Amino acid sequence: HHDAVTHARQHSPQVVAHRGASEDAPEHTLAAYRKAIEDGADALECDVRLTADGHLVCVHDRRVNRTSNGRGAVSALELAELAALDFGSWKNRDEEPDWEHRPEDREATSVLTLERLLELIADAGRRVELAVETKHPTRWAGQVEERLLHLLKRFGLDSPATAQESPVRVMSFSARSLHRMRAASPTLPTVYLMQFVSPRLRDGRLPAGVRIAGPSIRIVRNHPAYVERLKRAGHQVHVWTVNEPEDVDLCVELGIDAIITNRPRAVLHQLGR
Ligand code: G3P
Numbered sequence: 001h002h003d004a005v006t007h008a009r010q011h012s013p014q015v016v017a018h019r020g021a022s023e024d025a026p027e028h029t030l031a032a033y034r035k036a037i038e039d040g041a042d043a044l045e046c047d048v049r050l051t052a053d054g055h056l057v058c059v060h061d062r063r064v065n066r067t068s069n070g071r072g073a074v075s076a077l078e079l080a081e082l083a084a085l086d087f088g089s090w091k092n093r094d095e096e097p098d099w100e101h102r103p104e105d106r107e108a109t110s111v112l113t114l115e116r117l118l119e120l121i122a123d124a125g126r127r128v129e130l131a132v133e134t135k136h137p138t139r140w141a142g143q144v145e146e147r148l149l150h151l152l153k154r155f156g157l158d159s160p161a162t163a164q165e166s167p168v169r170v171m172s173f174s175a176r177s178l179h180r181m182r183a184a185s186p187t188l189p190t191v192y193l194m195q196f197v198s199p200r201l202r203d204g205r206l207p208a209g210v211r212i213a214g215p216s217i218r219i220v221r222n223h224p225a226y227v228e229r230l231k232r233a234g235h236q237v238h239v240w241t242v243n244e245p246e247d248v249d250l251c252v253e254l255g256i257d258a259i260i261t262n263r264p265r266a267v268l269h270q271l272g273r
């Protein structure tokens with residue numbers, strides 16, 4: 001029986017909560033990540049950006065306009081200014097939200113620092129992995145990576161014994177950003193995100209030193225043979241953002257290693273977990 005369970009595990013993709021349980025709760029908030037952990041997600045995905053005063057915060061867009069009641073670029077605002085904003089009220093309130101919104105818990109929907117997210121994970125009471133995506137405005141030239149390593153170090157996560165054991169991985173559309181991370185910490189796993197397949201990499205190779213490919217679900221749908229090539233080249237494949245049941249089936253069929261989704265509970269259910 002034990003072997004059967006292990007076997008099933010090996011062939012069931014990891015379920016990664018994209019921006020937290022972001023279908024139910026406002027993306028990149030403590031509320032969304034708490035919900036993802038409750039839902040049983042294996043890992044959490046977050047985007048990180050630097051504030052004007054050098055803090056890493058979890059925000060997807062360059063500006064805060066879409067996901068808060070404020071305006072302006074994250075990089076032009078200080079953490080204290082961001083902390084005065086509400087990152088929850090933009091989310092559709094017409095429907096009954098699937099998370100408990102307690103207005104008295106301001107922290108649940110205020111700006112989330114990566115530090116606070118790492119604390120949440122440390123307190124989860126079970127293994128919860130983290131896939132951090134560096135958003136990388138060129139003006140910061142390496143500072144995002146430097147701050148990220150510094151913060152990971154404080155949590156003892158910056159230099160795992162082996163990549164396989166690492167609970168943290170760094171993802172980016174920028175090969176240069178990943179290169180910087182690997183140069184500083186060779187055992188920290190890196191994921192090369194792809195929105196399209198560049199002709200240079202069509203044969204299934206990845207930028208030097210990268211072991212994990214992060215194609216969009218659109219690439220996977222349109223070019224399943226490319227996924228086979230990546231796997232044959234010995235790479236893991238992590239796919240984003242997989243919200244449709246047919247796409248979950250396709251990922252299982254193709255032996256995808258991680259499914260990044262806004263709906264971790266629904267995907268886990270579909271996988272029989
Ligand atoms: O997980 C990768 C995916 O999040 C990349 O796209 O725009 O959602 O950050 P985006």
Ligand code: CA
Binds near residue numbers: 045046047133
């Ligand atoms: Ca992302």
